[in-house]
Every structure is written in C-alpha cells, then in structure tokens.
Amino acid sequence: MLNNGIRTGKQYLEGLQDDREIWTKGERVKDVTKDLGIKRGAETLAGFLDRQHDLKFQETVTYLDDDGIRCATSNLIPKSKDDILKRGKSFYEWAKWSNGMFGRTPDYKNASLMAFASSSNFLTQGTNSQTAFSQNMVNYYNEMRLNDKVLTHTLLNPVVSHQQASEGKFSEDVALHVVKETDAGIFVTGARLLATLGPSSDEIEVFPSTVLKGHKDNTPYAFAFAIPIATPGLKMICRDTYDNEKSHFDAPLSSRYEEMDAVVVFNNVFVPWERIFIYADPELCNKAMNSTNAVVHMAHQVACGKLAKAEFMVGLLCSIAKATGRDKDPNTKGMIAEVMMMAETIRALLFSAEQNSHEDQWGNFMPLRSPLDTSRNLFPKMYPRMVEILQLMGSSSLMATPSEADFSNAISGDVEKYFQLINLGARDRVALYRLAHDVAVSGFGSRQNLYERFFFGAPHIMNAAYYDIYDKDEKIGRIEELLNSA
Ligand SMILES: Cc1cc2nc3c(=O)[nH]c(=O)nc-3n(C[C@H](O)[C@H](O)[C@H](O)COP(=O)(O)OP(=O)(O)OC[C@H]3O[C@@H](n4cnc5c(N)ncnc54)[C@H](O)[C@@H]3O)c2cc1C
Structure with a gap:
C-alpha cells in the first residue's frame, strides 16, 4: 500500500528545520523545533500526524485518492453525501485529540484548499484571470495533498486608521501590496495578520479578505497566493508564548496545545507566477471564499x-x-x-x-x-x-x-x-x-x-x-x- 500522502510526525518536524525567520522573546529563533515556547505545540501536532498511520484512526482520517495514494481525509473532494459524512467524521476525530483546544489542525486549511481546487474554474472568471491560475490552484492542491503539508493563512491587512478602513482604503505603508511585476512573478511588501500556527506551518496562504472595494485603488492589494514559510524576506513576529515550560500536570493544556499566532511581514518577497491564483482583481477576491x-x-x-x-x-x-x-x-x-x-x-x-x-x-x-x-x-x-x-x-x-x-x-x-x-x-x-x-x-x-x-x-x-x-x-x-x- 502506498503511504506517501501522509507524513509521519518526524517528517513534519524535520520539514520545519529550515531558514524560516521567526521572532519571539526579542530574538530570532534558530530552530522552531527546539524553541521552548513553540516546540511542544509542534510536537503535539507531530503526534497527531502519526495517528494517520495508526490503524485505529486510519480508516477515518485518511482515504485512498483516485491516484491510489493514501491522503488526509480533509483533502477528499466530496462527490456524495457519504463523502461529506466521511469528512465530518475525520474533522471530529482530529478535534477530539485535543478536545478542540488545538484549533488550527491542518484539516482547517486543507478544507479551504480542497474547495478552491475543486472549483478552480472560478479562477478563470475574473477580468484579469488567466487560465493558468486555475491550473496553478489544482497543482498547488495536489502538491500539498501528496506531501501532507501543514498550512497557515493570513487574510487581513493591519489597520492604521479605522476611518480610512471603513472607506475601503488601505494604508499604503503597512498593507501588503504588489511592488513589482516581472516575467517570473511578483514582489510584495507590507504586513498581514494573523497567522495562527504560522511558525510551525510549512506554507502560508495569503488569500483575500472579503472587504476590498472594487475601485482600482485596491488593485495592488487584490491577490491570492501561497508560498513556503521559509521564503526569503518573509518574517513572523510572534506574541508571547503561553507554554511556560510547565509539566503536563501543572499546565495540562498550555504545555501541549500552544499553536502560536504571528503577524507576518513581507519585505520585497518574491512570489512566482505558478503560486499565484488571483491577481489584480478586487471583485474576484471578494467573491472567492463564497463562490468556491x-x-x-x-x-x-x-x-x-x-x-x-x-x-x-x-x-x-x-x-x-x-x-x-x-x-x-x-x-x-x-x-x-x-x-x-x-x-x-x-x-x-x-x-x-x-x-x-x-x-x-x-x-x-x-x-x-x-x-x-x-x-x-x-x-x-x-x-x-x-x-x-x-x-x-x-x-x-x-x-x-x-x-x-x-x-x-x-x-x-x-x-x-x-x-x-x-x-x-x-x-x-x-x-x-x-x-x-x-x-x-x-x-x-x-x-x-x-x-x-x-x-x-x-x-x-x-x-x-x-x-x-x-x-x-x-x-x-x-x-x-x-x-x-x-
Ligand atoms: C487568536 C486569534 C487567531 C487568529 N488567527 C487568524 C489566522 O490564522 N488567520 C487570519 O487571517 N486571521 C486570524 N485572526 C484574525 C481574525 O480574522 C480577526 O481578528 C477578525 O477578522 C477581526 O478583525 P480585527 O481583529 O482586525 O478586529 P477589528 O476589525 O479591529 O474589530 C475589533 C472590534 O470592533 C468591531 N468593529 C470593527 N469595525 C466596526 C464597525 N464599523 N462597526 C461596528 N463594530 C465594528 C468588531 O466587530 C470587533 O468586535 C485571528 C484572531 C485571533 C484573535
């Protein structure tokens, strides 16, 4: 039986040991799997990924895809009510492992990615759409599915003036926006919030929030893309950890389920075209979450x-x-x-x-x-x-x-x-x-x-x-x- 669509916890933790730029407690973290405020949450998630290999849970939390590869059930494209029920059972099983206290298990983002990929024609419907965007999404879904990747996402631009925000405008200094376009892709600068599980994820989806005004002033802010956390120029600024290194007896939840939230800063970050799904299209951005x-x-x-x-x-x-x-x-x-x-x-x-x-x-x-x-x-x-x-x-x-x-x-x-x-x-x-x-x-x-x-x-x-x-x-x-x- 092929098993390569589900990772072990060890493989997941090894994948986090890259050049990602994570800041916490006033310092840059060398290795998130060794940082005392982050590592136990990541180890908990690693333990959950291992359960995908445990025959007690495998039937529920995995499925055999049409390509014969065993994958996480949250990737299953539902074609019947039974598929919906199977997905629901899997979501519930994952949640029970932490009694709902580890809110951002990977099935959350998988659910969204599955929906985008299985409705990818939507991405051809914008004024600025390329057929390639639809194929990019299908390719990305398959890459994440087959490699059992853990995703985070950031939907919001930081707000400097709420008055300005209520008029549908972003602060040019802080909102994430396109600064350059080349044949190979785009460069983006600015910040986004908030990335729950960000420091312990493999990839980040930078998808649209649903509040873009349709006028052209918002075009530089209107996109959807996904990149690895370890992309040069991307940094995550974490809040204080709640894992204070106590025993499981003393802190039964915070010693296990610290999933960490971070503000994400992009400094001239390069995004290749093949990782872009919507571009310069506020209206398509606004419709994306609902229409898919x-x-x-x-x-x-x-x-x-x-x-x-x-x-x-x-x-x-x-x-x-x-x-x-x-x-x-x-x-x-x-x-x-x-x-x-x-x-x-x-x-x-x-x-x-x-x-x-x-x-x-x-x-x-x-x-x-x-x-x-x-x-x-x-x-x-x-x-x-x-x-x-x-x-x-x-x-x-x-x-x-x-x-x-x-x-x-x-x-x-x-x-x-x-x-x-x-x-x-x-x-x-x-x-x-x-x-x-x-x-x-x-x-x-x-x-x-x-x-x-x-x-x-x-x-x-x-x-x-x-x-x-x-x-x-x-x-x-x-x-x-x-x-x-x-
Ligand atoms: C623990 C945590 C984890 C999160 N994780 C993620 C994540 O992983 N990814 C992600 O993208 N986002 C994440 N978020 C962000 C979340 O999407 C936002 O907090 C949420 O959308 C609200 O936006 P805001 O925080 O900017 O609040 P604001 O928009 O500043 O609102 C603050 C309060 O004011 C009220 N308010 C604002 N404007 C008005 C108005 N005009 N009229 C009436 N009331 C108003 C709001 O209802 C709210 O009660 C997370 C947030 C938290 C707290």
Missing part, C-alpha cells in the same frame, strides 16, 4: 471542532460537580445544562448541515450552508459563556492550585490534607482544577476565548453577512399579508 464554497467547507471543519470542544466543557463541568458533591444541586445542574444545550445545539446544526448536503455549482457535494453559518455565529457567543460558567462554578478553587512539586516537598502533608474534596483526593482535585484553570483563567485560556470570538472574522461583519444571505422575503411577506388582510 471554501467558507462552507471551512465552517464544516469548525463546527466539528466546536462540538468536540463543547463536549469537553460539559465533561469538565460535570467532573467538578461530581468531585464537589454539587451534582445534586439544582442551581449547579442548571448551569451545566446550559452548556449541555449549547453542545447539543452545535450537534443538531452539524447533523442538519451534513444530512442536507447537496451538489454545488461545481459538481461537488457540500454541507447545507445555513446551519453551519448559524453555528459559526453562535459559538463565539457560546464559548465565553461556557468559560464564565466554569469560573462561576470554580471560584476560589481555581486559585487553590498548588504545583505538582508541592506533592513531594516539605509542604506535601499540608497539601494532601487541605486540598481534598468529598469525592476526590488532593492530587486528583488539584489536577482537575489546574485543568479548569488552564481553560478559564490562564493566558492560554484567555487566548482560547479571544480565538473563539474572532478567528473566523469580526462579529459585526459575520452577523451582518448572516442577515444578508438569510431568506427573509417569505417572512416579510407573512407580515404584509397579515397587515393587509381584511
């Missing part, structure tokens, strides 16, 4: 991940209720039931989207969009509420969290005695609340909250887009019918 259905396939991956995360939050809250003996208290039950209902809402939306999957305009299958749009607009509100409930239930126990070392030092007797709970010994209680702390209080947990609020887009834009595409006419008609009835 990339947004729907990404939202499918996201909904599966959010289900795994919501289930995890239910499990955590129930574990705390059980440990404290408050699982008989109606108020506690009511708070947890609220989170259970959120999880079941996401499950129902996902079920509805998958069961009502249908053929799209490109001859592929896609999940029904509206339940996934509903899910991606609801979860940014749900997750902060889940965290709030955890804080309300946890209270000072979230602070009563001695470290692992305190179980084997001079104060271990005190810790064993004073940290026990009715249904849990001290060590297990501290472990449980340290997990809750990492979700609800730690820097890692706060970033998770921010991620859920924003990673798919600004709430005011996402909500307004939901309003725009919602089928309103029939409902308005009913009001008019009532008002006009005799």
